[in-house]
Amino acid sequence: MSSSNHSRFQIKPGGVITGRITVPGDKSISHRALMLGAIAEGETTIKGFLQGEDTLATAKVFQQMGVAIENNEDVVKVKGVGLRGLNAHDGALDFGNSGTSVRLMTGLLSAQSFNSELIGDESLMTRPMLRVIEPLRTMNAEIACTDNGTLPIKISGGVALQCIDYELPVASAQLKSCLLLAGLYAEGTTSIVENTLTRDHTERMLGVFSHPTTRNGNTISIKKADKLMATEVIVPADFSSAAFFIVAASIVPGSDVILENVGVNPTRNSMLKIMELMGADIELHNAREQSGEPVADIHIKSSDLQGIDIPEELVAVAIDEFPAILIAAACAKGTTRLSGAAELRVKESDRIQSMLDGFIATGIQAEATEDGMILEGDDFKGGVVDSHGDHRIAMAFAVAGMVSKESILINDVENVATSFPGFVELANKAGMNISYE
Ligand code: S3P
Numbered sequence: 001m002s003s004s005n006h007s008r009f010q011i012k013p014g015g016v017i018t019g020r021i022t023v024p025g026d027k028s029i030s031h032r033a034l035m036l037g038a039i040a041e042g043e044t045t046i047k048g049f050l051q052g053e054d055t056l057a058t059a060k061v062f063q064q065m066g067v068a069i070e071n072n073e074d075v076v077k078v079k080g081v082g083l084r085g086l087n088a089h090d091g092a093l094d095f096g097n098s099g100t101s102v103r104l105m106t107g108l109l110s111a112q113s114f115n116s117e118l119i120g121d122e123s124l125m126t127r128p129m130l131r132v133i134e135p136l137r138t139m140n141a142e143i144a145c146t147d148n149g150t151l152p153i154k155i156s157g158g159v160a161l162q163c164i165d166y167e168l169p170v171a172s173a174q175l176k177s178c179l180l181l182a183g184l185y186a187e188g189t190t191s192i193v194e195n196t197l198t199r200d201h202t203e204r205m206l207g208v209f210s211h212p213t214t215r216n217g218n219t220i221s222i223k224k225a226d227k228l229m230a231t232e233v234i235v236p237a238d239f240s241s242a243a244f245f246i247v248a249a250s251i252v253p254g255s256d257v258i259l260e261n262v263g264v265n266p267t268r269n270s271m272l273k274i275m276e277l278m279g280a281d282i283e284l285h286n287a288r289e290q291s292g293e294p295v296a297d298i299h300i301k302s303s304d305l306q307g308i309d310i311p312e313e314l315v316a317v318a319i320d321e322f323p324a325i326l327i328a329a330a331c332a333k334g335t336t337r338l339s340g341a342a343e344l345r346v347k348e349s350d351r352i353q354s355m356l357d358g359f360i361a362t363g364i365q366a367e368a369t370e371d372g373m374i375l376e377g378d379d380f381k382g383g384v385v386d387s388h389g390d391h392r393i394a395m396a397f398a399v400a401g402m403v404s405k406e407s408i409l410i411n412d413v414e415n416v417a418t419s420f421p422g423f424v425e426l427a428n429k430a431g432m433n434i435s436y437e
């Protein structure tokens with residue numbers, strides 16, 4: 001949540017989104033492919049890996065723990081060391097801005113024979129970690145953190161984890177995945193109840209690495225593992241990165257674009273339903289499965305959007321897309337109401353506040369609530385937006401710049417590289433007038 005002014009985007013009004021574009025690889029899937037590849041037997045090949053700062057932070061941490069990773073941009077090779085083959089790193093493991101890395105790795109590292117210390121950047125050091133620490137402690141893990149429940153986390157290794165039956169108190173795939181990774185090592189069968197559906201990439205990928213979980217209604221179970229088997233993982237384009245172009249093409253008149261090879265896992269894609277309820281023109285083509293994940297090409301044409309009351313049951317499965325969705329809502333006719341989205345307050349920034357600040361700065365009438373927002377569709381007037389060091393806030397307001405009366409300047413955009421390296425180049429290619437200032 002740094003507010004220092006590292007570099008900024010300038011977006012000039014105009015442009016049309018057209019052509020066929022491919023956004024970078026899925027962040028969630030890239031993290032998981034590295035993690036499971038590192039503790040599998042044999043060499044895992046990852047194609048389409050996201051070369052973003054977050055996933056590279058995960059790769060670096062595994063290298064520091066003795067895993068050989070060959071990164072040739074398009075193809076990443078991970079020489080698995082087996083479930084018990086990681087080594088202690090002499091020093092703290094730095095996860096940068098990445099909540100997914102640190103939360104999943106807290107589960108994995110709780111089961112190792114050595115001690116670990118986990119840290120991150122200014123934003124990550126303020127994010128809630130008790131959600132993973134508390135259930136891991138009931139599994140027998142020895143974990144310390146600050147009195148506020150934040151990093152640094154200190155894990156004492158060498159304990160035998162025990163399985164648990166646990167109902168997730170928050171809709172969090174990071175928490176679920178953390179416990180599944182710990183469950184690989186825990187005596188017995190770990191069972192997790194999720195009353196709200198969250199992304200299931202870990203479950204799918206465990207199957208691809210030959211250690212399937214089972215699902216019975218809302219309960220996901222994992223048995224202690226003997227081993228995971230290395231495999232090939234083909235990572236689809238990231239739906240959450242595609243979201244910015246889905247919104248841009250929907251709101252900029254005359255747009256017509258195809259986003260290629262995008263992951264459309266049903267536990268990730270409710271933004272499509274929300275956009276369709278608003279009147280967006282979106283079609284999926286060439287639906288297929290790749291490494292256990294549904295993939296399709298997404299065809300979007302511009303359309304007149306209507307404000308809606310966003311159904312709460314669609315919120316968790318669209319959680320990362322709200323910065324983009326709220327820009328669409330600001331361009332829609334009438335009022336949009338979002339509720340049931342309190343988790344937005346504990347993302348890379350407080351995304352309800354960051355979006356509100358951005359709307360106020362660019363001339364959109366909006367009101368924040370504890371767990372959402374109410375806003376009126378209108379014209380963006382232009383202005384200076386602070387991204388609060390949050391990649392998705394920066395990219396969302398870049399999209400708004402295309403339909404703004406005057407230019408939009410966005411401060412503190414360095415963290416766009418955490419999830420979307422090459423955003424400026426790809427956005428220009430697609431038709432946005434964006435430059436660094
Ligand atoms: C993620 C889960 C989500 C999401 C994050 C990535 C994952 O977080 O916001 O960007 O890869 O498991 P929560 O599980 O905290 O909702």
